Amino acid sequence: AQSVTQLGSHVSVSEGALVLLRCNYSSSVPPYLFWYVQYPNQGLQLLLKYTSAATLVKGINGFEAEFKKSETSFHLTKPSAHMSDAAEYFCAVSDQGFSGGYNKLIFGAGTRLAVHP
Amino acid sequence: DTAVSQTPKYLVTQMGNDKSIKCEQNLGHDTMYWYKQDSKKFLKIMFSYNNKELIINETVPNRFSPKSPDKAHLNLHINSLELGDSAVYFCASSQGGGFMNTEAFFGQGTRLTVV
Numbered sequence: 001a002q003s004v005t006q007l008g009s010h011v012s013v014s015e016g017a018l019v020l021l022r023c024n025y026s027s028s029v030p031p032y033l034f035w036y037v038q039y040p041n042q043g044l045q046l047l048l049k050y051t052s053a054a055t056l057v058k059g060i061n062g063f064e065a066e067f068k069k070s071e072t073s074f075h076l077t078k079p080s081a082h083m084s085d086a087a088e089y090f091c092a093v094s095d096q097g098f099s100g101g102y103n104k105l106i107f108g109a110g111t112r113l114a115v116h117p
Numbered sequence: 118d119t120a121v122s123q124t125p126k127y128l129v130t131q132m133g134n135d136k137s138i139k140c141e142q143n144l145g146h147d148t149m150y151w152y153k154q155d156s157k158k159f160l161k162i163m164f165s166y167n168n169k170e171l172i173i174n175e176t177v178p179n180r181f182s183p184k185s186p187d188k189a190h191l192n193l194h195i196n197s198l199e200l201g202d203s204a205v206y207f208c209a210s211s212q213g214g215g216f217m218n219t220e221a222f223f224g225q226g227t228r229l230t231v232v
Contacts, residue, residue, distance in 0.1 A: 034220075036223075041225075041226075042225060042226075043121070043207060043223035043224050043225045043226055044160075044207065044209075044223040045223070046220045046221070046222075049220060088158060090160065104150070104162045104165060104173055105160075105162065105221060106162075107159070107160040107161070109157070109158065109159055110158045110159070110160075112158075
């Protein structure tokens with residue numbers, strides 16, 4: 001069964017500092033992986049996704065993530081944090097990956113990113 | 118234009134009541150979902166419909182009954198509400214059941230509080 005573990009429920013960085021949010025996955029099939037962001041009192045917005053093309057995936061707002069099969073990781077990074085990046089970030093895996101069919105997203109517990117001046 | 122819209126945004130009700138949450142998407146997608154986000158922000162799928170047909174039904178109490186009158190709408194009816202039902206419920210939609218060439222778009226959520 002697929003699962004996602006996000007290390008660190010809270011991450012705090014200074015404005016301008018590197019953002020690193022960790023995600024490890026478990027999947028019995030080659031996975032599709034996603035990062036979503038949730039701003040306060042809002043729905044989830046897709047940041048980026050990995051679907052077997054390039055292992056380094058670039059998303060919106062300057063975020064990127066690298067798929068590392070050997071480490072079963074899909075960590076999210078941004079070189080320089082901005083105050084507007086403060087939000088909840090969710091890593092997710094699609095339960096059937098490449099095998100197709102009707103999939104559901106399995107989410108990690110989320111990481112709250114705080115950005116301070 | 119809101120792609121996935123849910124109503125109401127907030128819902129406060131007493132235990133034992135029956136309530137409904139409505140969801141509509143204007144993206145032309147054929148697959149819709151309900152997710153529940155608990156107080157610890159954990160998100161878990163409840164149901165998924167494809168072209169009005171139920172395709173995913175997780176272990177959810179049968180007090181929860183989804184209804185899809187057409188592929189643009191997926192409503193959630195909850196009977197005999199309990200305190201533990203308090204959560205944020207998110208509706209989402211995607212084109213097709215797989216995620217290779219599509220993504221799931223989420224609504225703003227409905228914060229349900231049972232008192």
